[in-house]
Amino acid sequence: MATVSDLSKGNFMRYNGEVVQVEELQHRTPGNLRAFYQIKMRNVRNGKVAENRFRPGDEVEILRVETKEYQYLYADGESLVCMDNETFDQIYLDRALLGDAVNYIKEGVTLLIAFENGESAITAEAPSHVTMEIQYTEPGVQGDTATRTLKSATLENGVEVRVPLFVNTGDKIKIDTRTGAYIERVKE
Incomplete structure (x- = not known):
């Protein structure tokens, strides 16, 4: 078994029977109190974030x-x-x-x-961004590049995203997979 002082950001460990990833790790020594580790960890199954304090000698199970x-x-x-x-x-x-x-x-x-x-x-x-083709969107009007107005567009896999007015059916666009936001139009 390893101790809390062996942990670093990004390590996976088992905590209360669940697999968690260490997101933030701080060693604190407040005034006249004993030192402790403040650890922010994310449950890999459900994505919930939890914070807990550990004493420097506490044992933890670091996962390979x-x-x-x-x-x-x-x-x-x-x-x-x-x-x-x-x-x-x-x-x-x-x-x-x-x-x-x-x-x-x-x-x-x-x-x-x-x-x-x-x-x-x-x-x-997943990769941070992907290139996909627009299956359907309302036709764009020339000169609609100055405003930040968005319209709906259906991608090749049937998912709907918001794109600028100048994007047309058949265009390829780059999408951020973390947020689903339009990044840019891609030229072949």
Whole structure:
């Protein structure tokens, strides 16, 4: 077992039976009180953030986490089928691990997946942005580039996003997968 002083930002540990990732770690020595560690941690299953204080000698279970790149192949119900690029092994990944980013990924995208002790996936991360084609949007009017007015557009996978007025059907746009926001129009 490791102690709290062995932790650093980004480590995964088991806390109250749940897998959490350390987001913030501060060592504090207030005035005439004993020193303690203030740790902000995020539960990897549900995303909830918790803060707790630990004494310097408290033992914690630091998890050995391995990350690998997998290629997203297709959706199968509530799972995503992904393939290891080196061994060509396929795994089923729970859609919930990607959060809202699952709406903005398409076949062939590379995902970064973290495994606890090489067994079960605990986190998955989509690329920060993707390029997708607009299936339908109202036609743009020439000269509508000065305002920040947005209109609805349907992407190739059926998801609706807000885009500027000058974007037309058939255009390719870059989208931020964390927020679903339009970034820019992409020229081929």
